[in-house]
Amino acid sequence: MAGTEASLLRQFPLLLPQNRAKTVYEGFISAQGRDFHLRILLPEDLQMKNARLLCSWQLKTILNGYHQIVQQRMQHSPDLMSFMMELKMILHYTERKGEAERERGLPSAGSLPSWPQRPELCRSKARSLALPPSLPMQGVALKNSQEIPVLTSPPQFYSSLIEEIGTLGWDKLVYVDSCFSTIKLKAEDASGREHLLTLKLKAKYPAESPDCFVDFPVPFPVSWTPQSSLVSIHSQFLAALESLKAFWDVMDEIDEKTWVLEPEKPTRSATARRIAIGNNVSINIEVDPKHPTMLPECCFLGADHVVKPLGIKLSRNIHLWDPENSLLQNLKDVLEIDFPARATLEKSDFTMDCGICYSYQLGGVIPDQVCDNPQCGQPFHQICLYEWLRGLLTSRQSCNIMFGECPYCSKPITLKMSGKKP
DSSP, X not given: OHHHHHHHHHHOTTEEEXXXXXXXXXXXXXXXXXXXXXXXXXOTTOOGGGOEEEEOHHHHHHTTTOHHHHHHHXXXXXXXXXXXXXXHHHHHHHHHHHHHHHHTTOOOTTOOOOOOOOGGGSHHHHTTSOOOOOEEEGGGOOOOTTSOXXXXXXXXXXXXXXXXXXXXXXXXXXXXXXXXXXXXXXXXXXXXXXXXXXXXOOTTTTTSOOEEEXXXXXXXXXXXXXXXXXXXXXXXXXXXXXXXXXXXXXXHHHHHHXXXXXXXXXXXXXXXXXXXXXXXXXXXXXOOTTSTTSOOEEEEESOHHHHHHHHHHHHHHGGGOOTTSOHHHHHHHHHTOOOXXXXXXXXXXXXXXXXXXXXXXXXXXXXXXXXXOTTTOOEEOHHHHHHHHHTOTTOEEETTEEEEEOTTXXXXXXXXXXXXXX
């Protein structure tokens, strides 16, 4: 490794590491008698195949038409030194090709217009000057809006796609990239919710089915033949939206009428909700997207003296569950409660910070452990309580259960850890 770094410094003295981990290099590379700014971002394992190359617009102009070659070299170079040598060879080739084209009187696409070099921009002072903003080259697949894309598919591919979009309706189109390889379409369900369908077209489209990405709680299988089109896939998308309408109606009612503690910003694919019942008491439900009004999986979170009566009511009143009613109404009837309403209460009225780290959210997780002492009831994050109990000499553990004392009231407290340690 040290030998490679020494060789890199010797061959490219103007390219220097910017951090101790040597995952960021920045500096200059020479081409056509000039120095061009570039920046290379490496992953933690320093593998070039996952690296990013960012360069100035001047260098990008020189590499115009060679992006795929640079990308290939980046994928196959074992280290940064090898890639820089490959890049240097590519630049040397573009320089020779440009000279040959100029000798024949042809314009060189990869060359830059000539302008006088300013003395203050010489190598000795280049690092002390503010560099122009670099243009990103992620995997060397340039996406700058000013770039003219290299179209690799036959003309009929693009004309056919434009005709398909026209037939579908341009109002359904949300986004299309410059190469027509990524297309985003929108649609509304019967309740007026807008949904996005992202399509990644393959080189042999429409002979090959595009990859589809949706925010659904269930898989979205697509029926596709070589005669299929954007219209057919959008129709299947609409049918899938209709089949999930009842599920989203149920989840929207919960989000609008109760205080959902988790997830904070639920997506359309989220099937779980943790709903506040009272101070440091909540219920976590997992809704079946195919049968959204049926009894969901329920888990009560809170002190035992509060959640045990709720569990008893659920078992005693389960016969009252009516699939014709909404899920939220059934929960109220079966548990014999009214959930805190968003219209009359604030979230802070029934949520408390962790008694150990003094924060509400820790790594996206909210407190889910509560002291069973009715006079205490202090909530904790599982990881915080685990670390606290582990540091006490009086604590003991049996299987996945830890026994110790509450940090606040010193009364016995039990922590049942989930599948793995926090």
